Amino acid sequence: MLKQQLNLKLSQKLSPQQIQLMKMIQLSTLDLEQRIEAEMGENPALESGSEQNDRENYDTDFDEHNKIEAEEINIDQYLSDDETPSYKLYSNNFSNQEDDRTVPLSGGLSFHQFLSQQIGNLILGKSEMDIAKFIIGSIDESGYLRRSNDELLDDLAFTQNIIVESNQIEKIIKSVQSLDPPGIGARSLQECLRLQLEKKKIDRPEVVHALNIIKNEFEHFTHKHYLKLQERLGINKEQLKIALDLISKLNPKPGGSIAASSQNTHIVPDFILTIENGELNVILNHRNAPKLRVSDTYKEMLLGYSETNSKSKPQEEAVQFIKQKLDSAKWFIDAIKQRYQTLTLTINAILEHQEEYFLTGDERKLRPMILKDIADKIGMDISTISRVASSKYIDTPYGTKLLKSFFSEGLKNEDGEDVSSIEIKKILEQFISAESKKKPLTDQSLSVMMKEKGYIVARRTIAKYREQLDIPVARMRKEL
Secondary structure, three states, X not given: OOOOOOOOOOOOOOOHHHHHHHHHHHOOHHHHHHHHHHHHHHOOOEEEOOOOOOOOOOOOOOOOOOOOOHHHOOHHHHHOOOOOXXXXXXXXXXXXXXXXXXXXXXXXXXXXXXHHOOHHHOOOOHHHHHHHHHHHHOEOOOOEEOOOHHHHHHHHHHHOOOOOOHHHHHHHHHHHHOOOOOOOOEOOHHHHHHHHHHXXXXXXXXXXXXXXXXXXXXXXXXXXXXXXXXXXXXXXXXXXXXXXXXHHOOOOOOOHHHHHHOOOOOOOOOEEEEEEOOEEEEEEOHHHOOOEEEOHHHHHHHHHHHOOOOOOXXXXXXXXXXXXXXXXXXHHHHHHHHHHHHHHHHHHHHHHHOHHHHHHOOHHHOOOEOHHHHHHHHOXXXXXXXXXXXXXXXXXXXXXXXXXXXXXXXXXXXXXXXXXXXXXXXXXXXXXXXXXXXXXXXXHHHHHHHHHOOEOOOHHHHHHHHHHOOOOOHHHHOOO
């Protein structure tokens, strides 16, 4: 039988405004400026506080004499998209000494544009040129062609309607690999190194030895089996060392240098820290709290429509449009203020927790700190702290630092004191940098050395920290 039941259910859901606020908290200073510019472009009811008001002496109190009559406004023209809105024609040619002066950054050529400019020098037909462009588009930012020939054949057939044979596409890949920088378009590290060596003069013995190592003894090379390499190549230790030095100077990511040079990274710190008389003073970059206001013009228009007796459909649409823009502008301004408050609370809590470090700049003074520690201090959610820490920078007397770098796990030393994992990693780096490269320290040896220094760190923890520092195992650190 069908029955009707009434159930009460309590659930929590984020409103669209709350979701937008979380996104705004995560934005960096430059991204926030772009977000504000976009919002001001979309919402004419939102204005910058630094703009000059054409009517500085305007009285906001309305009476019957300054009421705006609906007959004076052409609603159809106002709602039309054919006319350019007047707010887009305002000029802001005033000077403000407090604003940051930034130097424009040139865009430059992208990595794929750099390669595409070179294919005109290749002797290829029109259809082959199209295939070459497609192959270049399939090369990743490191300079490698990560797709197999069969995958390229299928994509060319389905997306470009180009049918090509496997031997023909291999020929065009070889042509693309002849472009600069050397090693571009390789399918593996071994092929990348081989392509770079083949562009060098083969008359030098070290080049011949290096090519032989990469072509025929690559596995022994990667595992650093130096004695086997000497035996199989029939060369002495000095000759092997010269060949390995040549290989070490090759670029394992030929596309990386071009991709990095074409991107201009401009970091604007969100917080500025100074130390005065032994006290920490932090301020937010004023670009994080821009002066915004709701347009007086839109307020006047809404007041004029509200006092009009006639309520035609076009007027109702105009009122709804104005209310929507005013509400959106007010919410955006409130969101900026709330973002400012959240950043202020977070940075003050971090400074309080890591005061000893910020006073000295010694990373060994960093205390263990996790997101929950700061969240509990300021009474906010962990996800909010994560959004702030993952994208915000602070300008300190010791350099510009990412807030996320101050968070770390904690260990205990022999005295039972909490020690930051950052301190452990620094000591680990010192041990490894001072080791003999002919006989590198194993993880177990490093664990024993850390214990002698007063830090109880297991071998598995040493291996984890070593991997986080991007340091290879002892066997791979061995040198001749």
